[in-house]
Amino acid sequence: EEYTEAAMLQQTQSRRGTLAELIVQAVQEERYYDAAALQEEYEVLTMARADLTQEEGSYDPYLDADDWYIRDLQRIQKKRQQRQQPPP
Numbered sequence: 775e776e777y778t779e780a781a782m783l784q785q786t787q788s789r790r791g792t793l794a795e796l797i798v799q800a801v802q803e804e805r806y807y808d809a810a811a812l813q814e815e816y817e818v819l820t821m822a823r824a825d826l827t828q829e830e831g832s833y834d835p836y837l838d839a840d841d842w843y844i845r846d847l848q849r850i851q852k853k854r855q856q857r858q859q860p861p862p
Contacts, residue, residue: 788830790819818844 787795793816800809820826821844824837 790816790823790830793819814848818848821847 793812797809797812797816800806800812818841822839822841823830824839825833
């Protein structure tokens, strides 16, 4: 019965929740490159959420930002950071 309940909870888990578990698993297996890529995706989904305090799907999903928009913002931010770093 406990396994059935755990399986049901896992099926209803959000993409962010699944990514969080995959990040932990990748770090435990010392797959740090994979963990970093998963972390970037997790950050995109987190930044896109209109309200992190509410359950996913409990409000209009059109309030969330689009993934492509958040990725563009991150790309721009990385370019700015690279320009601000002094040359070695």
